[in-house]
Amino acid sequence: MIPAPFDYVAAESxxxxxxxxxQHGDDAKVLAGGHSLLPMMKLRLAAPEVLIDIARVADLAGISVDGDELVIGATTRHADLASSELVRADAPLLAHAASLVGDPQIRHRGTIGGSLAHADPAADLPMALVALGGSVELTSAGGTRLVAADDFFAGFFETALEPGELLTAVRVPRRPGVAWGYQKFVRRANDWAIVGAAAIDGRIALANMGSVPVRARAAEQALADGASAADAARLAADGTSPGEDIHADRAFRQHLARVLTRRALEHIS
Amino acid sequence: MQVELTVNGEQRSDDVEPRLLLVHYLREVCGLRAANIGCDTTSCGACTVLLNGESVKSCTVLAAQATGQDVVTAEGLAAAGELHPVQAAFRAEHGLQCGFCTPGMVMAAVSLLRENPSPTEEQVREGLEGNLCRCTGYHNIIRAVLAASGQAEVTA
Incomplete structure (x- = not known):
């Protein structure tokens, strides 16, 4: 399968x-690792006229500490996140999530910024960012704005990114030593979650339980009120309206959300 | 557009369409046919090559993205006619049946062993999860990778 023709520009910064x-507006798409965009272009689900390659912009990659947050450049690859001593120490949930994206070859190419901007509700990193209560830096000619993970995902494959904005960095709170849980139900190796659950510090995020990664707010509230993991997890699907597909209907997804949330919370306690 | 890159140690410069996929560049422009096109959807791993020493699926990389970088295919592994230790182990352990997945398996294994020179059997299985063998000849493939890492007897 061959993408429709396009012009390719390597950005220098x-x-x-x-x-x-x-300059190119809606005709352009940003290319980083290309592991979400190129498959869509090969299937002609996307046909941008211009690809702006940011993979070789040095200052968009890398991981650093800024006070009580980790700052992760948009083109930092899943493999680099998974193996980073800094991320493994300060945000181990994120390192673990990155280690479960696709397979080794995909993790050598795919980037955190690309995965978040693609905004697949079944993907690992969007759920991880929501669970962590992280944020993204969106930069345009007018400056940089910070958007919380809870506000970034706007719908199925839709985000708060405005035309002319580039996702330049990701921020996550540093929580060394804080227990976390991460669960993903897949039908085979190298697949997206049918449902996923990630929990840390009283926050619970679910993958593939709606058009965006969602918080299990009723379960979070129960935890805050002192409920056990098992009791809180019974509320994990409250208020969700997951889609149905060949793998799971709504009731099965809601069942999975409760089970996976319980396992994630029990991993913490 | 012009791409300039190193393929199996040879510096190349070629005029290509921006949409040319790396696997098509390697097979059709360079004439290197080891990387196979299997699923063409980033799933099967038959097109796996090394990009700067790391395994990638060349059906999901543009030749343009490889500009300025170093690509190695299975053809580039056997320096001076000597089989690479991973290739030798695949032969010794009969780590193949029909052979279609083999170049990708070998390249994925080379990358895996660079990152983890002494993997456990489970780590080998997980490390090769991006490569499918539709003959289901996985047992000998796993044994070959363990043998190449020096952790299992080479039987032949």
Whole structure:
């Protein structure tokens, strides 16, 4: 399968990429690892006229500490997140989530910024970011704004990114030594979650239980009120309206959300 | 557009369409046919090659993205006619049946052993989860990778 024709431009800097985005508008897509975008282009589900490659912009990659947060450059690859001593110590849930994306070859190419901007509700990193209460830096010619994970995901494959904005970095709170739980139900190796659950510090996020990664707010409230893991998990699917597909109907997904949330919470306690 | 990259140690410069996939570049422009096109959907791993020493699925990389980088295919593994230890182990352990997945399996195994020179059997199985063998000849493949890592007797 071969993508429709396009022009390819390698951005020299984040500013250059943003300038190109403003110049080409809706005709352009940003290319990082390309492991969500290129498969869609090969299937002709996407046919951008211009690809702006940011993979070689040095200052968009890398992991650093800023006070009580980790700052992760948008083009940091899943393999680098999974193996980073810093991430494994300060945000182990994120390192674990990155280690479960796809397979080794995919983790050598795919990036955190690409995965978040793609906004697949079944994917690992969007759920992880919501569970962690992280945020994303969105940069345009006018400056940089910070958007919380809870506000970033707007719908199925939709985000708060405005035209002319580039996702430049991801911020997650540093929580060394804080217990966490991560559960993913898949039908085979190398697949997306039919349902996923991630929990840390009283927050619970679910994958594939709606058009965006959602919080299990009733279960969170129960935990805050002192409920046991098992009792809180019974509320994990409250208020969710997951889609149905060949793998699972709504009731099965809600059952999975309760079971996986219980396992994630029991891993903590 | 012009791509400049190293393929199996050889510096190349070729005029390509931006949409040309790396696997098509390797097979059709370079004439290197080891990387196979299996599923063409980033699933089967038959097109696995090394990009800067790490395994990637070349059906999901543009040739343009490999500009300035180092690509190695199975053809580039056997330096001076000597089989690479992973290739030798696949032969000794009969780590193949029909052979279609083999170049991708070998490249994925080379990458795995670079990252983890002494993997457990479970780590080998997980490390090769991106490569499918539709003959289901996995047992000998796992044994071959363990043998290449020096952790299992080579039987032949």
């Amino acid at each position: 984040a500013a250059h990429a943003i300038e190109l985005l403003s």
